[in-house]
Amino acid sequence: MFQLQTKDVNSWNMVIKAASALLEEVALEFHPDMITMRNMDPSHIAMLNLEWLKQSFDVYECDGEHIVTLRIDDLANIMKRASKGELIEMSLGEGNTLLIKVSNGFQREFVLHILESSHTAIPVPKVNFTAKIVMTLKGFKEAISDIETVSDEVNMKADTGTFVLSGSSEYGNVKVSITTATPDVKEITVSETSSASYSIEYIEKFIKALSSSLDYITIEFGNRLPIRIQAPLDDKGSKLEYYLAPRVE
């Protein structure tokens, strides 16, 4: 069995939005110490990796390993009914169902049918990231929007203390330079000059799902390697990560 209680509607919304941009079904894994979710999109270009720790919940009890596969639209429709600050309770129901209660004065109970799981465990990509940038979500979103004005692909280049995003097409070129002196930036750590290109559409699938109340995100990449964008769900260590494979330059 498992049961959880939380008022963090915001984090649920981020997880669901990010998943629905990539997937039709999602497999949530309930472990004694955390909820995880690791799913690749059907094209195997991007991956979501969730680690939602026990301590992030008001109540979290789980006696073993439970994989709960759901249609992401079904879960989204229920979570849309929860407003900020409302209490969400989740537990396994009768006959292979997930019971979700949302309460604020009066209580609503939803029963979702759990799908037969075809989920197979997949590893996260093994990547030695050589560049790490911690900056505001707002700043990163703006930089990506700037590149998008001319290109559907962004090149990221990091060197000591600098992070440069650029794009080009037959319409022109655009370059956004970010340094440790930029107010939006907390950290730029580079172990070697790093450069790689990514699909803007796929980057936006993730960053558009993130709550605007989020402050900092962590961006890591390396030469012609995948990018990892990490969004904290809270200050207790829970996080939602996004891996995206590079474009061939």
Add this chain to the structure above:
Amino acid sequence: MDIVNGFSPPYVYLPLIGSKKLLIGPSLVNPDVLNVYTDPKYWIRLTSRQVLYIRRSGKALFKPVDPQIDINESSVTKLREISLYSGNVEVELEYIKRRPNAIFDPYEGVTLNGGELGRIIHYTGGVADRRIEKVYEDKDLLAKDAVLYLHNSGLSVYKIQQLLSVGALGTKRKLVATRWSITAVDSIISSRLIDEIKNYPELNEHYLGESYVVGNRIIVMMFPGKFYYEMMESWGPYFGNRNPKVAMDYEGFLGRTNYAEEVEGAYYAARYSVAKYLKERMRQAKVVVLLEVDRNWIPNLGVWRVREGTELALKNLKKFEDENAMIDYAFSKTYTLRKSWLSSSFLLRQKSLESFF
């Protein structure tokens, strides 16, 4: 007013002139091409000049109407009734002579050279089709479901496009410009087929098919994986430029919600043939279609050549050991340089996360 007698396959044509004026009218076709006037499966064996000859044969009449016209207006009703038939219909009508070559529509290659349509005096002949009658009489059947029913019952897409265009299908019937009805039918049918394909096993091998029809080279590449579709279009050989800007649109497994703005109608025409093939083989795959247009093509004769060329390419497939060998082969067959294709392609330049596990 003059009076003319003639035969129609039947074919009614609705070009959109600007955004506010729709023309509607029947084609009265010369006897020598009557049986091939609406048959793109035959046209792909010809030159584009011969296709143009067929499409300009006879009299294409037109009547300007407001696109929002009540479709029960008498001339529209008569034209719709004629369209319901299969087989040739003999028509007698009144028309006003106009200078020939007044209007050339860039989507179907029909030149409206027949003058302005007056009254349809009478029509005879034609063969009633029970499938068409069924959806025509069912006013509660959505246009989308009518299109799918007709396709499943074996009616050609070209006839379905005509029926949608003249307001013979759906619950809210209206006239639809020919160019939009063509894409709507391709899109409706292929969307449904793709929904089914997504449940089929993934293709295991790499296959490539190619065709060359009326100045259009089409190469279809199929890769193992979940459904993905991409189409690229190069006019490099037409303009003598080996490094042109290649138009590209694509959709992943979750589909697309907006119109394919770069490749336009050809995107849906090829998607129709790709989806039909995968449905028949009961497989899903990642598919990339390349279209290259050369000077043997006369522009604006329609997207039928893409639909038929893609179908032809899929009839004769070569198997490749791996994706690189297939891609190398594909680019060795095109005038457009590899770098041009690659700079526009989404799939061919996108690495998979699996190569980092």
